[in-house]
Amino acid sequence: MTSRLQHRGWERLAHIALVSIPMAFVALSVLRAWRVAAGAGNYTGCPNCFWLPTFGHDAWLLAGLLGVLAVSYAAPWRWLSLLLKLAVGMVLILFAGDVALDSLLSQRLYLGDALRLSKHIDADFSVVSAGFNSADGIMRVGIVLAMICLVAGVCVSIKRQPRTARMLAMGAVAAALFSAFALSRPVRYVNQLFTYNVIEANLPQGRMKTFSAPFIAGQQRIADAIPKTCGRSPAFAGNVVIVLVESLSAWHSRLLGSSYDWTPKLDAIAQENHYLSHFYANGFTTSMAAVSVLGGQLPLDPAGKLLIDYSDFSDLGDTLPDIAHRSGRQAAFFTSGDVSFLDLGTWLHHLGFDVVDGSTSPFYAGMKRWQFGAAEDAALYDRFLDWIDKREDRRPFLSTLLTVSTHPPYVDPRSAKIDPENAFKYVDLQIDRFYRTLKARGFFEDGVLLVLGDHRTMTPLHKEEYRAFAERSFARVPLVVAGKVDMPAVIDAPFQQTDIGSSIADLLGLEACVSPFTGHFLRADPRPADFVLHTRGDDRNRVDVYWGDGAVAGFRLDGDASTWLGDPPPKPSEVAAWINSRRQRAPAQ
Numbered sequence: 352m353t354s355r356l357q358h359r360g361w362e363r364l365a366h367i368a369l370v371s372i373p374m375a376f377v378a379l380s381v382l383r384a385w386r387v388a389a390g391a392g393n394y395t396g397c398p399n400c401f402w403l404p405t406f407g408h409d410a411w412l413l414a415g416l417l418g419v420l421a422v423s424y425a426a427p428w429r430w431l432s433l434l435l436k437l438a439v440g441m442v443l444i445l446f447a448g449d450v451a452l453d454s455l456l457s458q459r460l461y462l463g464d465a466l467r468l469s470k471h472i473d474a475d476f477s478v479v480s481a482g483f484n485s486a487d488g489i490m491r492v493g494i495v496l497a498m499i500c501l502v503a504g505v506c507v508s509i510k511r512q513p514r515t516a517r518m519l520a521m522g523a524v525a526a527a528l529f530s531a532f533a534l535s536r537p538v539r540y541v542n543q544l545f546t547y548n549v550i551e552a553n554l555p556q557g558r559m560k561t562f563s564a565p566f567i568a569g570q571q572r573i574a575d576a577i578p579k580t581c582g583r584s585p586a587f588a589g590n591v592v593i594v595l596v597e598s599l600s601a602w603h604s605r606l607l608g609s610s611y612d613w614t615p616k617l618d619a620i621a622q623e624n625h626y627l628s629h630f631y632a633n634g635f636t637t638s639m640a641a642v643s644v645l646g647g648q649l650p651l652d653p654a655g656k657l658l659i660d661y662s663d664f665s666d667l668g669d670t671l672p673d674i675a676h677r678s679g680r681q682a683a684f685f686t687s688g689d690v691s692f693l694d695l696g697t698w699l700h701h702l703g704f705d706v707v708d709g710s711t712s713p714f715y716a717g718m719k720r721w722q723f724g725a726a727e728d729a730a731l732y733d734r735f736l737d738w739i740d741k742r743e744d745r746r747p748f749l750s751t752l753l754t755v756s757t758h759p760p761y762v763d764p765r766s767a768k769i770d771p772e773n774a775f776k777y778v779d780l781q782i783d784r785f786y787r788t789l790k791a792r793g794f795f796e797d798g799v800l801l802v803l804g805d806h807r808t809m810t811p812l813h814k815e816e817y818r819a820f821a822e823r824s825f826a827r828v829p830l831v832v833a834g835k836v837d838m839p840a841v842i843d844a845p846f847q848q849t850d851i852g853s854s855i856a857d858l859l860g861l862e863a864c865v866s867p868f869t870g871h872f873l874r875a876d877p878r879p880a881d882f883v884l885h886t887r888g889d890d891r892n893r894v895d896v897y898w899g900d901g902a903v904a905g906f907r908l909d910g911d912a913s914t915w916l917g918d919p920p921p922k923p924s925e926v927a928a929w930i931n932s933r934r935q936r937a938p939a940q
Contacts, residue, residue, distance in 0.1 A: 369420070369515070372443065372501050373413065373522065379450050380409040386453055387545045390811030404546040407533025412548045414526035416442060421519035424512045432511075440502030442550070447498040449549040458809055458888070462553050463657045544890050557892045560910030561655035567935045573928035579866035584874060586678070586860025589797035589835060592735075593671075593751045593851070594785070595640060596778060597758045599804030601630075601827035602816050603775055610815060613775040616783035617802065617831060624833040627872065629845045631826040631897065632806045635888030637753070638693060640805035643848035645671050645684070645751060646702065650886055651894065654910065654934045661698035669852055672703035675749035678859040681705050685738070686753040687715060687731040688723035705744075708734070719764075725755035727764040728778055732785040749855070754778065759809055771810075786833065795834040799858070799873070801851070804828030809888075822895060822903040826885040837875045844879040845897060846872050867922070868929055882926060894930055896920050906930055 384405040416439050423435035449460035458464075544552075562570070599614070601607040606618035607628060633643040638661065639650035647669040652659055667673060675682035683706035690696030690709035699707045710724045714734045718726040725731075735752055742748075756764055757778050761771035782802060789800060807825060816824045830846070832838065836858065846854075850870045857863035858873040865871055867881040883897040887905075894906045898920050905916035906927065913931060920926055 372420075373417065375498060375501060376409075376413050376416070376443070376446070379447060380406060380413075383409065383450050383453070386450075386811075390545070401546055403533045403536060407530050407536075408546050408548045408551060410526045410530035410533060412442070412446070412550055414523045414530060417519050417523035417526060421516045421523060424519065425516035427511065436502075443498050443502055445549050449552075459552050460549055461891070557907060557909035557913075558652045559655060559657060560908075560912075562931065562935055563911050566911045567931065570928040570931040571935070573925060574932040577867060577925055577929065579864040579869070581862055581864040583860055583862050584857050587799070587836070587858045588747065589799065590747045590794070591680075591749045591798065591855060591858075592789075592800045593644065594782065594800070594802045595637075595644060595751060595753045595805050596782070596802065597637060597754050597756065597805055598761075598808045599757065599775075599778070599829060600807045601804075601829055602807075602813060602824075604829055607827070607829060608819060613772055614779045614829070616779045617829065620783065620786050620802070620833060621829070621831040624831065625836070625838050625840055625842070626832070627830040627842045627846055629843060630803065630828060630830040631823070631845065631847045631883050631885060632804065632828045633826075633848045633884060634886045635806050635809070635825070637758075637805045638695070639886060640848060641695070641753070644803075644851050645699070647671070647849060647852035649849060649884055649930075649933050651930065651934045652886070652891065652908070654908075654931075661694055665698070665701055667702065669856070670702045671749060671751065671852055671855070672705070674852060674856045674859065674861065676703065677861055678749075678856075679746060680859075681742075681744045681746045681748040683738070683748055683750040684708065684753070685731065685735050685750065686710075686725070686755065687728070687734065688725040688753065688755040692723055706738075708738070721756065721762060721764065722758045723755055728754045728756040728781045729764075729784070731755075732781060732788075736788060753805075756781075797835055799832065799834035799836050801830065801832050803830040803848070803851075821901065823897055823901065825887065825889075825895070826883075826897075832873065836873050838873055838877065839875075842872055842877050844870075844872075844877055845883050846870050846877075846879055847883045847885075850880065867925070882920065884930070896926055908934070
């Protein structure tokens with residue numbers, strides 16, 4: 352009797368879980384649609400355009416899940432029933448994880464990213480745990496845990512239930528019909544990809560297609576024939592420091608046209624010295640910024656690869672260490688974060704940095720750690736100043752500092768709370784303190800400091816931001832230059848992160864070249880490139896090309912069939928060949 356009652360109890364639990372699954376799915380779909388409408392809808396000026404298509408894409412996934420569940424309850428074999436329910440459970444958890452990740456980092460759950468980052472669980476947890484340190488974070492954990500419990504509850508019962516199977520099948524048909532209706536009214540705009548569900552977002556990508564040998568050989572010939580002009584400038588004898596600031600964006604700066612005023616100190620430094628009003632990141636992650644600034648290469652996904660890493664960008668020409676050594680300088684890299692993350696430290700040593708200093712430095716012993724095991728930015732600047740005081744190498748140096756404190760989820764180290772505004776104001780204060788300390792030491796009598804963002808924040812665009820800068824909003828970051836350099840106080844021409852290496856080479860008196868894709872700005876007569884390139888984060892198969900005052904063209908990555916979206920830029924065949932040939936250069940693995 353007791354056994355029979357227990358059995359009925361388990362069946363009742365399974366029934367409650369089964370009924371709850373579509374309700375939970377719909378609730379998550381509403382949350383996802385709201386975020387899409389608040390994000391893509393805001394900067395397209397059409398906030399109500401994305402609700403129905405988002406529900407439509409989610410509805411066909413729900414139809415599929417209900418259909419598979421129907422088969423699981425009708426299947427005569429228990430092993431098949433359990434296997435189908437587990438498959439449904441995996442998809443449900445992915446769906447919940449996609450919604451949770453989007454709310455945390457404004458990024459979709461791409462399985463390629465998950466595989467790439469899975470080797471670094473400790474670093475991943477340092478970011479996610481910070482994100483969970485809030486009411487919203489607890490909600491995100493609750494969403495995923497609730498979905499896991501529902502899946503476990505459904506799997507409790509694996510016996511045949513024809514009536515339940517019929518009800519599930521009817522639900523699947525209803526969801527499919529709604530999906531067909533909703534998707535008959537698509538968002539005919541590039542941002543329709545935001546409406547895709549997590550399965551669609553992870554279907555085989557055009558960037559995964561390889562090039563045929565004749566095609567890429569022809570593209571390489573076109574790219575090699577693109578003209579460039581090389582020369583030497585008078586040599587600069589001092590030190591150069593680059594500060595690459597995590598997530599620092601143009602929208603934080605009132606000086607750069609924003610209504611936000613989160614970087615007043617940096618704005619003041621810019622007005623005392625030099626700044627670029629239209630500077631762009633070439634990618635959407637810190638690793639892409641490292642490839643662009645330190646490696647001097649465009650952070651384009653290699654053709655034919657699902658997972659990319661630093662080893663795909665191991666060309667040793669025109670890197671910062673190469674420029675430093677050719678000019679008789681020591682090359683140094685400092686961060687308070689974990690340089691083993693994504694094998695950054697291995698790549699930096701491969702490039703030739705003489706010093707690679709990270710979170711394991713004894714200098715940080717006993718300090719509180721944050722994302723990526725990093726001490727706060729104040730400690731990073733103190734570590735670098737300590738290194739200057741104690742270094743034995745008497746050569747001038749070319750050094751890069753990579754900050755961490757404003758990595759998502761934007762925790763203010765002073766309060767230990769998620770507080771984006773005050774997190775960036777803290778970072779702004781530390782940049783100012785570093786600048787004032789260098790100034791007091793006389794660094795700027797013969798030295799140059801560059802401060803720039805690594806990528807725009809992983810947050811939705813603002814209405815005013817998109818209204819003013821349209822698609823270029825995805826890439827706008829500050830660049831401030833202080834010190835002994837002859838250049839205009841304000842440069843309004845467009846420049847990009849890959850211009851930094853060539854500009855420093857030009858400053859240091861090395862042979863440096865300008866081309867339609869490379870410019871120099873550390874000079875009295877800045878020479879911008881004709882084109883700026885940005886790898887999109889929302890659409891991994893798209894590279895944006897900027898030219899002129901505000902024009903943007905999208906280039907769709909699709910192997911030999913790669914093509915332009917809408918109106919192409921000037922000299923489209925040359926620009927396409929440049930992108931394709933750079934994607935092929937990265938070694939396939």
